[in-house]
Amino acid sequence: MSSVRVLAGTRKGGFVLTSDGKRKDWKVDGPFFAGWEIYHMKGSEADPNRIYASQTSGWFGQLIQRSDDGGRTWRQPGLKPGDPDMTAFPDKAPNRFLYDTSSETGKPLTTHQWYDGTQHPWEFKRVWHIEPSLTDPDTVYAGVEDAALFRSTDGGESWHELSGLRGHGTGSQWAPGAGGMGVHTIIPDATNPRRMYIAISAAGAFRTDDGGSTWKPINQGLRSQYIPDPKAEIGHCVHHVAMHRSRPEVLFMQKHWDVMRTDNAGESWHEVSGNLPTDFGFAIDVHAHEPETIYVVPIKSDSEHFPIEGKLRVYRSRTGGNEWEPLAKGLPERDCYVNVLRDAMAVDRLDQCGIYFGTTGGQVYASPDSGETWAPIVRDLPAVFSVEVQTLN
C-alpha cells in the first residue's frame, strides 16, 4: 500500500511525518538536529531512502546532513557512522561552500549590489534549498545565500559552484531583499536534463539550457513597482516558482506581489492573479495530476505577512490562474496570524492528490482530497520553514 513521508524543516530542527495512503493517522519523528535551523529537507526520487537536509546556525554556520534510510538516521556525508577517529578531509567537506574565484570563471564574480547601491563581496551564509537530481541519488543541487548554485556529485561530500549563474552578466546588479539574497527555487526539467530553472530573491528567475554552464534571466513580463524600473531585466522579488512535470514549459510564479504564468519556459510571463483577495504570498504549487490546478496562500502585505482577516485559506485555481476559489474547510476561520513561507507547500502523488503546507505557527496541515478538507498533522512544531512530501510505494 502506498504511503507518504512529509519532511518538515523548522526553526529548531527537522521532523519526519509518516502516514499510510489514507493520510489520517500520522507518526511524528523528530526533532532531528534539535536547536538548529533546518531550512530545507528533500528526498531523492531516484532513491527515496536518500534524504538531504540543510542544517544551519548563526553560531556554527552551515552543515549538510544525509539520511540513507528514509530519515531514521543521519550523518554528515563523508563521515563514517560511528567513526569519530576519521582524520580530517583533504580538500573537501560536506559543509564547504566556496565561491568560484578561479581566474577563468570566477574572477569577475567578486561583488554584488548592496542595499545602499554600493558593491559588496559575496559572502556565503547558508543553504536555502536542496534539490536532488531526478535520476542520480548522489547528484544534488544547493541554492545558497548569498545567491549562487552549487552541485555535488558525490552524495553531498563536496560541493562546487556552477558559477555561470553569477557570471552570466547581471550578477553585479543583484541585490538582497530584507530577508537576504538567496537561490530558493531549483526546478529541473524531467524531459530535458540540460534544462533547469532557478529563482533568486531579489533578482528574479533564470534558466539554463546547457546543464548549468550558462544562464539567462527569464523575467520579461514581470512588473515590480518597488524597483526603479518596474520592467527591469533583473531585480524582481520572486518568492517561488512551481511546475507540473508533464508540461515543463509552463511555470507558475508567486512574486512579491502578483501570481504569474509562463507558457514558453519563461520567455514571457503574464499575470493570473485574477480574483485573489491579495496577490501577495510566498508558497505556490501545482496539483500532481491536474496541470492546470494550482494552489497559493494569499498573505496580507506590506509587512503584516499574515492571512487576511485572520482567516487561513488556501486558494485553488483549476483554470491555470485567474479564477480562484477559497479552500477553508478545516483551516482556522478566525484569529490566525501565521505565515506560510515559500518552500512550505508540497503535494503528494497518490491517486487522490494530497496537499500540504506548514506555518510559522508550527502547524503542518494536510488535505487528502486536493484541498477540499484540511486537518493538522501537528499543531505545535517550531516555525515551519519548509515542507516536502515523498510518495512511497
Add this chain to the structure above:
Amino acid sequence: MTSIANESGNAGAARIHVAIPYHLRNLAGVDGEVLLEVAPPVTLRNVLNALESRYPMLRGTIRDYATGERRAFLRFFACEEDWSLNSPDEELPESVASGKEPLLIIGAIAGG
C-alpha cells in the same frame, strides 16, 4: 567527563583540554571537555587544527571556510582572558599548554 583524543603516544605533544559549546559536543559525540594532543607550539591555530582533525564534523563550525576567521558568535578564552582577537599564532598560556586549564570556546548568549 573528558574525551581523550589522539592517543598517539607522541612524547613531544602537549595534552590540551578544550571546552566546546553544547551543539558542537553533540556533533562531535562527546560529553564533556575534549583532551587533545597538540604538537608545539601550542597556539590557538594548532589547537583548532588538532580539534578539527580529530573531529572533522566540526570543520567549518568554529572557523569560516572561506576566510579562516573565527565565527562571529564564538569567542575563545584562556585563563579567564579573552583570546578572541589575539593572533592565532600566539602561544597560549602555560597553564593551558600544560593541561592545567582548559581552552574555552564559548558561544554568544542568545539573549531574550
